[in-house]
Amino acid sequence: MAEDNWAGNYFNYFTEVEEHFQRTRGASLFLLSPLDWALIESWKNSGVPLTAVLRGIDAAFEKWRGRKSKTQMVNSLTYCAQAVLTEAQIMASSGQSTPRAAPAPPFPEADLRAYLEANSALVAKAGFPEIAASLQNLAAETSLHYQDLEQLEQRLTAIEEKLIATLRSGQTEEQLFIARRELDAQLRPFRGKMSAEQLAMLERQYLDRRLLEQSAIPRLSLFYMR
Numbered sequence: 001m002a003e004d005n006w007a008g009n010y011f012n013y014f015t016e017v018e019e020h021f022q023r024t025r026g027a028s029l030f031l032l033s034p035l036d037w038a039l040i041e042s043w044k045n046s047g048v049p050l051t052a053v054l055r056g057i058d059a060a061f062e063k064w065r066g067r068k069s070k071t072q073m074v075n076s077l078t079y080c081a082q083a084v085l086t087e088a089q090i091m092a093s094s095g096q097s098t099p100r101a102a103p104a105p106p107f108p109e110a111d112l113r114a115y116l117e118a119n120s121a122l123v124a125k126a127g128f129p130e131i132a133a134s135l136q137n138l139a140a141e142t143s144l145h146y147q148d149l150e151q152l153e154q155r156l157t158a159i160e161e162k163l164i165a166t167l168r169s170g171q172t173e174e175q176l177f178i179a180r181r182e183l184d185a186q187l188r189p190f191r192g193k194m195s196a197e198q199l200a201m202l203e204r205q206y207l208d209r210r211l212l213e214q215s216a217i218p219r220l221s222l223f224y225m226r
Helices: 006-025 032-045 048-066 077-093 109-125 129-142 149-170 173-193 198-216
Strands: none
Touching: 006 048, 006 077, 032 077, 032 173, 032 198, 048 077, 077 173, 077 198, 109 129, 129 149, 149 173, 149 198, 173 198
C-alpha cells in the first residue's frame, strides 16, 4: 500500500495489521486480544508507518520459524513489538517519510454524520452532556469537516482525551488496582522484549480502552466507523 494516502492508510491501519498478522500466523480465525488492539493503537499514535509494522511482523515470524524448537504458537501481536520498532528505526534512518496528501474520503458524508450523531447520543446517555454537545456540533458541520478528515480526527482525539481524563478522575483506587493487575498478567511474558517507552504507551492505551468499554462509551476515532 502506498504511504502517501493519509486517509486510506489511516483507516486501513488496524485492518491491515490484523489481517497481515492472521495470514502470517496461518490462522485467519485468530482474534486479537484487547492488549493487541492497544498495541496497534500505540503504533498508530506514535506515527509508526504501516509498512514498518507489516515488515516487523514478517521479521518476527521468520525468526520464530527459524527456531529448532517451537513449543508454543505466537498468540499475541506483542511478540512482534521489538521487530516492529526495529523496522521503524530502519525506515527513519533511511530517510523514508510519509507525505500526506488529500485523497477522497473513504466513506460517504452521510455515514460520517450518522456516526458522529450516534456517538453523541451514547456519550449523552453515559452522563456527559457537554462532550455529547461537542460531538453534535461536529455532526451539524459534517459537510465542512468532510473536506478535512485529518483535522476532524485530531478534534475527535482531543475530545476523547478530555473524556478519558474525566473518567480517570472518577475511577476508584480498587478499580484501578484491578485494571493494572489484569494488564500486568497479560504483559508479563513480553516485558523483557519491549522498551520502557513502548510499555508505558501500551499500558496507557490498554487502560484507556478498558475504561471506555466499562463505561459503555464508544471510541470516537473515525477508524471505528468500520
